Amino acid sequence: MEVRLEHLTKEFIGKKNARTVAVNDMSFVIPDGKLVGLLGPSGCGKSTTLYMIAGLHKPTGGQIFFGDEDVTNIPPENRGIGLVFQNYALYPHFSVRQNIEFPLDNVRFSTPIDDKKAALREAQRNLNKAINGPDMKVYGPAKARYDEARDALECAKLTLKELKTSNPEKYAQINQEEYLAPKKEELETAKIALAEAKKTHDESLVVPAKQEVAKAEEDLAKTVELMNEMKEKDPEKYAELMKKKMSKAEKDAIAEKMAKLVDILPYLERKPKELSGGQQQRVAIARALAKTPRVLLLDEPLSNLDARLRLQTREEIRRIQQETGITTIFVTHDQEEAMSISDVIVVMNFGVVQQIDEPQKVYDEPINLFVAKFLGNPAINTFEGEIKDGTLYISGHEFDTNPAYKKGRNRKVVIGIRPESFAYNDSGKVPVEISSIIRIGRDVSVVGKIEGQPESNLKIIIPSENYAALADKDKVFFAAKRFYVFEESGERIL
Amino acid sequence: MESNDIALKDNNSFDNRLSELGISAKKSFKVKTSGFILPEAAKGWIALIPALIFLVVFMLYPIINTFVMSFCNNFYWVGNSNSSFVLTNYFAAQQNTRSGVTLSWGFDNYIRVLQDPVFKAALGNTALIVVISVPLTIIVGLLIAVALHSIKPLQGFFQTVFFLPYVTNAIALGMVFNAMFSSSAGSFINTLTGIFGMSPQDWLGITANKWSMFFVIVVYSIWNGIAFKILVFMSGLSSIDRQYYDAARIDGATKGTIFRRITVPLLSPQILYITITSFIGACKSYSQIISLFSKGSKNFGGADGNTWITVVGYIVKLIDSTGDSSQGRGAAGCVILLIIVLIITAVQFLISKKRVHY
Ligand SMILES: Nc1ncnc2c1ncn2[C@@H]1O[C@H](COP(=O)(O)OP(=O)(O)OP(=O)(O)O)[C@@H](O)[C@H]1O
Ligand SMILES: [Mg+2]
Numbered sequence: 021m022e023v024r025l026e027h028l029t030k031e032f033i034g035k036k037n038a039r040t041v042a043v044n045d046m047s048f049v050i051p052d053g054k055l056v057g058l059l060g061p062s063g064c065g066k067s068t069t070l071y072m073i074a075g076l077h078k079p080t081g082g083q084i085f086f087g088d089e090d091v092t093n094i095p096p097e098n099r100g101i102g103l104v105f106q107n108y109a110l111y112p113h114f115s116v117r118q119n120i121e122f123p124l125d126n127v128r129f130s131t132p133i134d135d136k137k138a139a140l141r142e143a144q145r146n147l148n149k150a151i152n153g154p155d156m157k158v159y160g161p162a163k164a165r166y167d168e169a170r171d172a173l174e175c176a177k178l179t180l181k182e183l184k185t186s187n188p189e190k191y192a193q194i195n196q197e198e199y200l201a202p203k204k205e206e207l208e209t210a211k212i213a214l215a216e217a218k219k220t221h222d223e224s225l226v227v228p229a230k231q232e233v234a235k236a237e238e239d240l241a242k243t244v245e246l247m248n249e250m251k252e253k254d255p256e257k258y259a260e261l262m263k264k265k266m267s268k269a270e271k272d273a274i275a276e277k278m279a280k281l282v283d284i285l286p287y288l289e290r291k292p293k294e295l296s297g298g299q300q301q302r303v304a305i306a307r308a309l310a311k312t313p314r315v316l317l318l319d320e321p322l323s324n325l326d327a328r329l330r331l332q333t334r335e336e337i338r339r340i341q342q343e344t345g346i347t348t349i350f351v352t353h354d355q356e357e358a359m360s361i362s363d364v365i366v367v368m369n370f371g372v373v374q375q376i377d378e379p380q381k382v383y384d385e386p387i388n389l390f391v392a393k394f395l396g397n398p399a400i401n402t403f404e405g406e407i408k409d410g411t412l413y414i415s416g417h418e419f420d421t422n423p424a425y426k427k428g429r430n431r432k433v434v435i436g437i438r439p440e441s442f443a444y445n446d447s448g449k450v451p452v453e454i455s456s457i458i459r460i461g462r463d464v465s466v467v468g469k470i471e472g473q474p475e476s477n478l479k480i481i482i483p484s485e486n487y488a489a490l491a492d493k494d495k496v497f498f499a500a501k502r503f504y505v506f507e508e509s510g511e512r513i514l
Numbered sequence: 515m516e517s518n519d520i521a522l523k524d525n526n527s528f529d530n531r532l533s534e535l536g537i538s539a540k541k542s543f544k545v546k547t548s549g550f551i552l553p554e555a556a557k558g559w560i561a562l563i564p565a566l567i568f569l570v571v572f573m574l575y576p577i578i579n580t581f582v583m584s585f586c587n588n589f590y591w592v593g594n595s596n597s598s599f600v601l602t603n604y605f606a607a608q609q610n611t612r613s614g615v616t617l618s619w620g621f622d623n624y625i626r627v628l629q630d631p632v633f634k635a636a637l638g639n640t641a642l643i644v645v646i647s648v649p650l651t652i653i654v655g656l657l658i659a660v661a662l663h664s665i666k667p668l669q670g671f672f673q674t675v676f677f678l679p680y681v682t683n684a685i686a687l688g689m690v691f692n693a694m695f696s697s698s699a700g701s702f703i704n705t706l707t708g709i710f711g712m713s714p715q716d717w718l719g720i721t722a723n724k725w726s727m728f729f730v731i732v733v734y735s736i737w738n739g740i741a742f743k744i745l746v747f748m749s750g751l752s753s754i755d756r757q758y759y760d761a762a763r764i765d766g767a768t769k770g771t772i773f774r775r776i777t778v779p780l781l782s783p784q785i786l787y788i789t790i791t792s793f794i795g796a797c798k799s800y801s802q803i804i805s806l807f808s809k810g811s812k813n814f815g816g817a818d819g820n821t822w823i824t825v826v827g828y829i830v831k832l833i834d835s836t837g838d839s840s841q842g843r844g845a846a847g848c849v850i851l852l853i854i855v856l857i858i859t860a861v862q863f864l865i866s867k868k869r870v871h872y
Contacts, residue, residue, distance in 0.1 A: 076760050097766040109757035113779040122775075126766035311766070 021086050021314040021347050023050040023073065029081035030068050030371075042068040044371040045082070050364070055341045055348045057362030057379075059355060061394070065371040066351040067106070070317050073349065074103050086314055097126075099315075102308030102346075106319045108300050110292040116303050117288040120275040123311045124266050131262045136243045140236040147229040162217035166210040173203040278306040281340060298329040305340065316341070316348040322357060334361050355395045359383065367391050389510035392436050398479045403470060405435040405505065412505065415472035419449050420503075424514050433513065436504040439465075439481040444489060448499030452478060459487050466490065583845035587622040623839060623846035632820065633847065636828040642728070643824065644796040647735040652788055655740045659747035660777060673748070680741030688805025691734050692718060718807060720817050727815050727822055734802055739795065743788050750784035751777070786866045790859055797855050800826035825851050 030043040042065040050056045058066045071077040073084060075096030083092045091099050110119050130138070176199065183191040250258040279285045282302040284295075292300055301321055308316055318337065322330045338361045341348045352358050358365050359379040367374040367382060367390075375387040386392035392400050406413045410426040413419055414435060442450070454468040455476075464487045466480040480498065490496060505514040552560075627633050662672055679687060694702040697716035704714040716722045717730050758780065762772045778785070803822050807815045812831050814823040823831075825847065832844035 074764060076763070096760075096763045101764060103761070103764045105757050105761060107757070109755065109761040111758060111761070111776065113782075122762075122767070123765040125775075126768070126771060307765070 022052045023315055023347055023349070024085040025049075025069075025073070025082065026085070027082035028069070028072060028079050028084065030065070030072060030077060031080045042371050043072070043079075046368075046371070046373050047082075048366060048373060048376050050347055050349065052347055053345045054363040055338070055350060055361060057358035057365045058349055058351045058368065059358040059365055059394070060353060060368035062353055064368045066353070066368060067319055068371075069368075070103075070319050070349060070351050073315070074101050074317055075099050100311075100313050101315045101317060102311070102313035103317045104301070104304045104308050104319065104321045106321075106323060108292075108304040108321075108324075110300055110303055110307070112292055115289050115291055116279070116284065116295070117272075117275050119292065119303055120278055120306045120310050121271045123307065124271045124274060127266050127311060129264055129266075131247075131264065132243050133240070133247060133262075136236070136240040140233070140240050143229070143232040143236040147226070147233050150225040150229040159217050159221050162210070162214045166207075166214045169203070169207040169210040173200070173207050176200055176203050274310055275306075278310050281309070281343070282306045282336070296329075297324050297326075298333055301325065301333060302336070305337070309340070309344065309346070312344075313346060316344075316346045318348065318350045320351050320353070322352070322354075330357075337361060356397060359395070367394060369394075386504065386512065388512055389434060389436065389506040392504055392506070392512075396438055398439050398481070400436045400438050400504075401475065401478050401480075403435045403437070403473050403475065405433045407431055407433055414450070415470055417449060417451065420505075422514060424505075432508055434506040434508060434510075436506065437500045438502065439479045441500055441502040442480045442482060442498040443501050444482055444486045444496065445499035446497055448497040450498045450500055451495060452480070452498055453495050454490065454493060457487070457490055459484055464490065580845045580848050583842050584623050584849050585619050585621070586839075586842050587618045587620050588839060588842075623842045624850070627843050627846045627850065630843075632823065633825075633828055635820070636823045636825045639822050640797060640799060640824045640826075643731060643735065643799050644793060646728075647732050647739075648789070648792050648796050650732065651736045651739050651743060651792060652785070654736055655743035655788070656747055656778075656781075656785070658740070659744045659751060660773065662744070663748060663751045673744075676744050677741045679737050680745070684738060684801050685805040687738055688734065688802060689808055691730060691806055692808045695730050697721070718815065722815070724816070724821055730806060731803065731822060734806055735796070735799075738802060739792060743792070746784050746788055747781065750781045754780045782866075786862070790862055793858055793862065794855055797851065797858070798826050799824045800830065803827060 026047050028043060028046040029041070032040045032042055034040065044065075046069065058069060060066055068077060072079050075091070075094060079092065083090055085091065086099070111122065114122065180191070180194070180196060180199070183194070247258065247262065250261070275288070276285065279288055282305050284299055284302050284306065287295055287299060287303075292303065295303065301324070304321070305318075308318075321337070322333055325333060334357055337348075337350070350358070350362065359382075362379055364376060365379050365382045366376050369390050375382055375391045377385070382391060383395050386395065389402070393402070403414055405419065407425045407428075408430045410423075411418055411421050412425055412433070412435070419435070437450070451471055452466070452468040453471060454466055456467045458465045458467075462484050463481050464484045466482070468478050468480070469476045470478060504512060506512055658676060662669060662676070665672075695717035697714070697719045698704070701714075703717065708714065715726065717726050754777070758776055759772060762776050767775070803814050803824060804811050804827070807813050809819070812827070812834070813819040814827050815821040829844045829847040829851070832840045832847065
């Protein structure tokens with residue numbers, strides 16, 4: 021199921037009319053069957069977005085579509101979604117099995133007779149609408165003409181009456197019959213036209229609506245008859261068709277299938293509090309999946325887990341998502357988590373979408389300084405730079421030339437270089453004063469400072485074969501294999 | 515930096531020299547204690563003394579007293595007065611040769627109480643009040659609490675309204691009910707029912723029907739007891755995590771299902787507490803009956819003043835009269851009531867073990 025958000029906005033109005041725009045004009049499409057990571061710092065509106073998709077929050081603006089269906093005003097129970105809450109919200113008094121089966125307990129099938137009854141009700145509603153609510157296209161102009169004619173006649177009568185008291189002389193001169201005749205005539209014609217319009221209206225709308233009702237009635241009668249016949253001849257099929265709730269056996273089968281999928285089969289009879297955090301989380305996923313949702317929503321499902329379990333569970337979520345092929349939205353503020361399991365990442369800040377792209381693209385081609393800073397660990401290094409006459413300078417040294425710098429005036433800019441984008445190179449253009457060098461496994465981590473730059477916590481990660489060359493040096497030149505240039509406002513230049 | 519290092523080194527050498535002398539460089543901690551230390555348990559007991567004194571004087575002694583009284587077949591004759599301080603009387607009686615009557619012990623009081631038709635009626639009345647008013651109050655209280663909890667505007671106002679009976683004196687409330695349900699044609703309730711075309715009725719007076727009195731008793735009991743229950747349920751409701759409700763909505767549960775399968779089980783500790791306390795409270799029904807009829811402390815409605823006598827009412831009547839070992843019988847009534855309440859409470863606890871989710 022494709023999920024489409026169009027100009028989605030949520031404004032909370034708090035005490036004393038304090039307004040918080042939690043989500044601001046958000047539009048994006050989640051393709052069918054994909055796992056999307058909703059990434060952003062705490063408080064940027066991720067949960068709010070998710071709850072709006074779930075239907076728990078009502079948007080103050082915009083629309084939500086599941087496929088072609090506009091679900092904006094559909095209550096959560098009818099949206100066909102599964103939601104895993106930030107802290108799971110497993111029902112504490114139910115066993116794991118009961119938790120997973122709860123959504124199934126609430127499933128109500130409609131029988132063929134129910135369907136036909138609903139169709140009949142709908143037809144009757146349409147008939148009522150046809151009778152009571154005149155269709156303005158057919159009826160409106162004629163009605164307007166009639167109303168106008170009637171008003172004109174009344175007006176004329178009133179004018180005469182007034183004249184009688186205010187100016188009896190003039191009144192006496194007027195031939196009343198003659199004065200009113202055209203108006204009366206117009207009223208008569210309008211009346212006939214109106215009657216005709218009503219007749220056409222009735223014929224075009226009421227008659228077919230009546231026919232629809234008759235047909236629906238007939239359908240219902242036929243269905244009842246058919247079901248009665250079936251009751252005699254094929255009671256099993258009848259029972260299956262007339263069933264309103266899921267049977268215990270069916271529910272158990274689904275619960276067990278889900279439990280197997282998330283690997284909690286041995287714990288079905290336990291209460292949630294007798295499970296570890298990771299197991300609880302998997303129960304929550306099983307519950308969300310039980311009624312095969314069209315869309316699965318996960319709100320920071322890993323935030324309560326320890327580092328190892330987090331790694332393991334996120335792989336599991338990925339596996340389950342791929343096995344089931346359900347469109348999934350995964351909320352997190354952990355960039356690594358988002359990068360590792362999403363097909364597409366949506367980066368948000370202050371309720372506004374910053375960038376939507378594949379994980380690697382978001383990392384390699386950040387659209388602005390915020391995205392560049394938010395993704396990557398250790399974070400991207402930023403320096404003050406300056407564009408002067410089409411050349412980029414860093415601390416007064418010439419750093420780069422590019423036609424892109426020729427545009428616009430001379431100005432201060434921000435240069436971003438990821439720690440792993442440095443290369444040790446004596447002819448490089450980044451002079452670094454080293455304050456510490458640590459060798460960690462296959463990497464060397466250098467911490468230092470560029471002369472004349474406020475940032476004293478510059479981080480560089482290079483392969484460890486460079487260690488010997490760097491070990492006893494204070495100042496070294498590095499080349500930047502890849503770098504980004506941003507306006508001071510955060511906009512990307514290069 | 516350097517000077518610091520030197521200081522450190524110096525210190526180290528001091529340490530070394532000290533340890534050479536067999537002196538530990540580190541100060542060990544010792545907590546000074548006075549010579550006499552009270553054991554923890556003793557402190558606890560001392561703190562409990564005031565409460566214990568009250569408990570012994572006003573609970574334990576009267577209970578023992580009641581037991582002794584209930585087994586004394588001829589209590590009245592031995593006593594010097596009808597003071598209920600029976601133990602002192604008892605010892606006085608042992609020395610009182612003048613009375614010439616010896617104490618006799620046994621189950622006489624119990625047998626007489628259990629055979630007394632008035633006691634049987636009182637037991638039946640009490641049971642009826644318990645069985646009808648307790649579940650009704652709990653259900654109504656629960657529904658009101660859930661409704662109050664789910665509305666935002668005017669919540670405070672309605673909370674105050676339902677809390678009013680709690681701060682109102684039970685006797686005053688009874689008198690108000692008495693006036694409202696009075697037989698006169700202009701009384702509040704009769705005016706109200708008159709609107710619906712019913713003729714004025716005597717609800718509580720001498721000519722009143724037993725069941726119209728019962729109706730008023732039940733309404734009064736609900737109104738009198740509901741405030742506290744709503745309060746407890748509301749506090750229970752606000753401690754239920756909102757997310758369970760969100761989750762249940764996502765899981766497609768209807769309002770009824772949510773109430774039945776989420777709210778009630780999660781509120782079960784409060785429901786159990788309220789059930790047990792209101793059961794016990796209803797078993798002790800007395801003041802609401804006499805205040806409703808407002809004809810003194812021993813009138814329970816009807817021509818004979820006994821129509822809605824309760825077990826406690828029966829006991830009060832006996833203890834408050836003299837002669838024929840009536841106080842002994844009253845005491846026996848007390849013990850019987852105690853046993854009944856204990857049994858019911860125990861049964862409730864046993865049932866709830868399976869159903870309450872803490
Ligand atoms: N019910 C509410 N009333 C008023 N403001 C709210 C409400 N819920 C959320 N907000 C505000 O909306 C903004 C977004 O909140 P939201 O819960 O969506 O953040 P989030 O991205 O999920 O953060 P986190 O990662 O911490 O969970 C926050 O500034 C928050 O204070
Ligand atoms: Mg959140």
